[in-house]
Amino acid sequence: MIENGFHQPVLVDKVIEFLNLETGKVYMDATVGGGGHAGAILSECGPFGEVICIDRDPHAIEAARKWLTRFPESRYQLIQRNFSHLTEVLSELQTPRVDGVLFDLGVSSFQINEAERGFSFDNDGAPLDMRMSPSIEVTARDLVNDSGTSELAHIFRKYGEENHSYKIARAIEQARKTRPIETSGDLIKVIERVTSGTDIVKTKARIFQALRIQVNNELDALKVALKQAVDCLNPGGRIVVISYHSLEDRIVKNFFRDMERGCTCPPDFPYCVCNGTQKLSILTRKLVRPAAKEIKQNSRSRSAKLRAAKRI
Template sequence: MNESSERFHTPVLVEPVLQFLLAAKGQILVDATLGDGGHTAALLTKGGAELRVIGIDADGEALARAQARLRKEGERFQAVQGNFRALLSLLGSLGVTKVDGILADLGVSSRQIDRPERGFSYLADGPLDMRMNPNLPHTAAGLLATLEQEELKKIFREYGEEKLAGRIARAIVQHRTQRALLSTNDLRQIVQSVVKGPHQIKSLARIFQALRIAVNDELGALSEFLQSALAALRPGGRLVVISYHSLEDRLVKQFFKKEEKGCTCPPEFPACVCGKPSQLTILTKKPLVPGPEEIAANSRARSARLRAAKKLGA
């Protein structure tokens, strides 16, 4: 398949991403979740000739494909493989210390979900892998084989908000005493043996997503990324985060609020003694969400929430 006939991941909320990130001139931007390079391609098309984008992805396959797609941009685009939690050292490896804007479009791309061999989806049979980066230590099968029942329940309850988390965890532990769970079909069958009726599909989606979040330590990575992104931004620089899960969105919202407030003194103190300055101004009082047209054209956009903030300072 050549590049023009290939189907790329459809980037979401492109207009606000462009508006927030192209606000300054002659800039270096970071696309911390390059994926198929959809947002980066739009930024490079709409940005000035001086604009340079550094693309990061944990998934080497995604990175190689985006590099091929964006080769025509020459020196305006650079790619580096790694987890965005190590943002500062990844930028350092390119000799970059400060940037003007950073985008994170969290989660997995349609391409990753659509490839059964990556194990992200219950819709097709494949190995229970779910690692964004194949060098990560634990696959989903590994977690299902080794975690205690209570730990599995916690993952399904906290990351998946699944009501039947306990019963699903118990069924997994019972199953694995007879036979290891190795394929997405193995997990699908167990979930379907516990959850009956109209909720089955939602539970499958929740359990698969919860396991993916655990395999890739997605919330831990996001927390470290937010802190590093703040350190990497120049004053006036913008941070834009698109999340698809309520826990991710909450982390972003709380981080923005904390850094906008600055002072961490208890409310009963008459005056600030900590001296911690405000570091961000929130640009989206409420998260931006896709309109009905975008959702009709791209159903994967339906849970997207975009939050943006500007770094303060001289």
């Protein structure tokens, strides 16, 4: 197991297996984080393999830079960018095609542990920020204090799949009449006021997840990036995606299915109008999950789901 003190990479052996690494080929790690997976890829793809590393978080780029110094600089590039601009990055590097793309979605342990980023509901006094990149203008604090009740309820339902969405949104609206909701602790107190029972930890997690997804526009970026990743793969190249919740996994599953089927017309269309052709062949008929041993060593891996496919 490769560890870098920043983030322990999840399902690293499976990532290496499904990327089918070969020397002299170029890979992309679209979510480099602390460089755990990128380091493993560089170790395994021979002396002439290269990795293009992207992350939208400048702190992650710096951490990856430190972790990857043990490899020759000529073998990797570190680029701070949203992965929804993947094609643009490749065109800037004059590398139109790659042989594998990895997405390890969500936030890293490092981001969660940095209290001032506000990703965790365990850091009581942390400001409600949740931005993965400083260029994002609207923070979780802004959303919670400035959105209408229906808008907040919609975010909690859509991105948290939370049953008590409206009740929590209304409680937020009441609470902020007295004073703004500034910290994770302030928000947690409001949630606790209107929900109870054994599910309360899950409710808190769902509300924080929903705000994080909205702040970072995570699902739209993923949809855009998956298309770009497939289009930049050489024939035989691999796409590997690790997701951590059902909303992400559903997008990946449906996307792979559509790219394998070719036609993306709605099922009730009498004949094909999209003229789509098969672009992917799915390699993971069954979801790949971490073994019990990995989950014991790294509790963050417990919700990981890996899917992989090959470019036709």
